[in-house]
Every structure is written in C-alpha cells, then in structure tokens.
Amino acid sequence: MKVLVCVKQTFDTEAKIELKDGKIADAGINLIINPYDEVAVEGGIQLKEGKIADEVVILSAGADKAMDAIRTALAMGADRGILVKQDSNADEYARAIALAAAIKSENPDLILAGHVAADDGSSQIPTRLAEILGVPHVNVITKLEIAGGKATATSEADGGTQVTEVSLPAVVSSQVSWNEPRYPSMKGIMQAKKKPVATVDAAAADNKVKILEYSLPPAKTAGIKIEEDPDVAAAKLGDWMLNSVKVEVK
Numbered sequence: 001m002k003v004l005v006c007v008k009q010t011f012d013t014e015a016k017i018e019l020k021d022g023k024i025a026d027a028g029i030n031l032i033i034n035p036y037d038e039v040a041v042e043g044g045i046q047l048k049e050g051k052i053a054d055e056v057v058i059l060s061a062g063a064d065k066a067m068d069a070i071r072t073a074l075a076m077g078a079d080r081g082i083l084v085k086q087d088s089n090a091d092e093y094a095r096a097i098a099l100a101a102a103i104k105s106e107n108p109d110l111i112l113a114g115h116v117a118a119d120d121g122s123s124q125i126p127t128r129l130a131e132i133l134g135v136p137h138v139n140v141i142t143k144l145e146i147a148g149g150k151a152t153a154t155s156e157a158d159g160g161t162q163v164t165e166v167s168l169p170a171v172v173s174s175q176v177s178w179n180e181p182r183y184p185s186m187k188g189i190m191q192a193k194k195k196p197v198a199t200v201d202a203a204a205a206d207n208k209v210k211i212l213e214y215s216l217p218p219a220k221t222a223g224i225k226i227e228e229d230p231d232v233a234a235a236k237l238g239d240w241m242l243n244s245v246k247v248e249v250k
Helices: 035-049 064-076 092-106 125-133 186-192 230-243
Strands: 002-006 009-011 018-020 023-025 031-033 055-062 080-085 110-114 137-147 150-157 160-167 170-174 197-201
Touching: 002 035, 002 092, 002 125, 009 064, 031 035, 031 064, 035 055, 035 064, 035 110, 035 137, 035 170, 055 064, 055 092, 064 080, 064 186, 064 197, 080 092, 092 125, 110 125, 125 137, 125 170, 137 160, 150 170
Parallel strands: 002 055, 002 110, 055 080, 080 197, 110 170, 137 170
Antiparallel strands: 009 031, 018 023, 137 150, 150 160
C-alpha cells in the first residue's frame, strides 16, 4: 500500500510574527513542518513500520524553501518526496488543484494530512482534495486502522467520538492527539540527504481569493473594576455599559 502525506511549511509556532507594509515580515523567522501535518507524517511512518504500508511519499507545494520541510519528513523515516513548484501566495483552491494533480500521478491508496494549517487556520485543503479526487474524507481523526481495503477512523465529534469506515483510496486528516511525532535522528538526517525528491511544476489554476493586507487586531482597552455593594455596583455597571461601552438594548 502506498501512503502519500501532504505537508505545508509554516512559521515556527514559537516565532513572533511582525507585519511590514501590510505583509508578514518573514526575515529571521524559522520555518517548520505544519505541526498537524507532522502528526500525519508520523502516522504514515507507523503504518509502514506495522507492515501495512510499503511506501510513504511526502508531497508539498510551494517555493524552493519548502524542500526543507520535505527533507525533515524524510529524516523522520518517509521514503521519498515531491515538491510541487508553486507561488507561495497561491490560495487554498489553487493549492488543492496543484496537489491533486500530483496525487493523481502517484495514485496512492491513502492520502494523509493535518486537518488544519497552523499559519492560516483555513482547514480547507484535505476537504478540497477529497472533492477533486472523488474519494471519501474523514477529518480530525485520533485513531486509524487499515484492513481489507478499508480505513476505520475514530474522530472527534461534538460531545464524543465518531467511528467511520470508508473504502480506500481516501483522504484522512489528523488531529494532533493521533500520535507523538518522532524527532529525526542523526542517522535519519544523513539518510534523508540521499533520498529522492522530485520537482514538478504546479498545475495551472487562478486564485479565487486575493489577500489585500494583514493587520494586527486593535489593542485592548483597559477595563474597569467596580468594588461596591451589589446594588451600587449594579447601577454603576449598567451606567458604564450604556454610556461608555454603548451597549445597544433592544
């Protein structure tokens, strides 16, 4: 069975993001594998270690620097990688079109990904991929079993968990609680340098969305503290809400 894992390169979650001229200033910021995708990589490697998968392929779309994310996944234990050369400003629609084209050429049995990206939080790519490829999709999984050409996934649901069985091929997107990703060993890092990584051009697709600018939310204004007896405090609070905050009463 071939497992393909989609990964995105994102800012380090510990980095301090700064804006300049309405854009994110990425100078000096470390780039990492999206933490949710890293969980998917670990899941794919565990399937291979369990003799369920024969090959784990890493797929990423972006600029040349996305190669670092692919090499990190290879150092963890994946077998080979594919970099889809695409403008980093591509939106989720164009990104999904490019990834789906590469996936079709690979014809994997299982497509894994994190359920959301840590940088934009859009959570669109796995669902879009499943729609384009015409395959089932199970989201936010915390457990996965593969047998008899089917995937049985336990996923989060409102107030509990949900168990879903789908036929393969399928897209499965993971929650961070699925597993604990391993750190690449020195041996793995050295081996990753020799593992093959193909580079392909992205399938042409125009963005549906254009980001005009980024801006930080306004600074929070200071609140008030009322230390009075309940009847007096209630009156002062009501006056503050009506006349200072301008709460609309209907």
